Amino acid sequence: MESFQEIDEILVHITDELNQIRKMTIGHMTVDKIKAERAWNDLMEVSRQISKEWKGPTALEEIQSQREKEW
Numbered sequence: 001m002e003s004f005q006e007i008d009e010i011l012v013h014i015t016d017e018l019n020q021i022r023k024m025t026i027g028h029m030t031v032d033k034i035k036a037e038r039a040w041n042d043l044m045e046v047s048r049q050i051s052k053e054w055k056g057p058t059a060l061e062e063i064q065s066q067r068e069k070e071w
Contacts, residue, residue, distance in 0.1 A: 002010075057065065 056062075
């Protein structure tokens with residue numbers, strides 16, 4: 001049977017490894033959050049550009065025409 005000191009050393013080792021994994025995970029979450037924000041901002045910019053150049057019916061007109069089956 002292992003002594004309490006050996007068990008404590010194993011627990012310290014496991015805790016250290018878990019802390020390293022946690023740090024890696026936090027790093028990835030931050031990168032993913034930055035990527036997500038950048039993607040959202042890009043989407044909003046493209047959406048504004050499309051809206052400026054759109055020549056077709058408005059979204060409201062399109063929905064109304066689909067409900068009235070005028071297509």
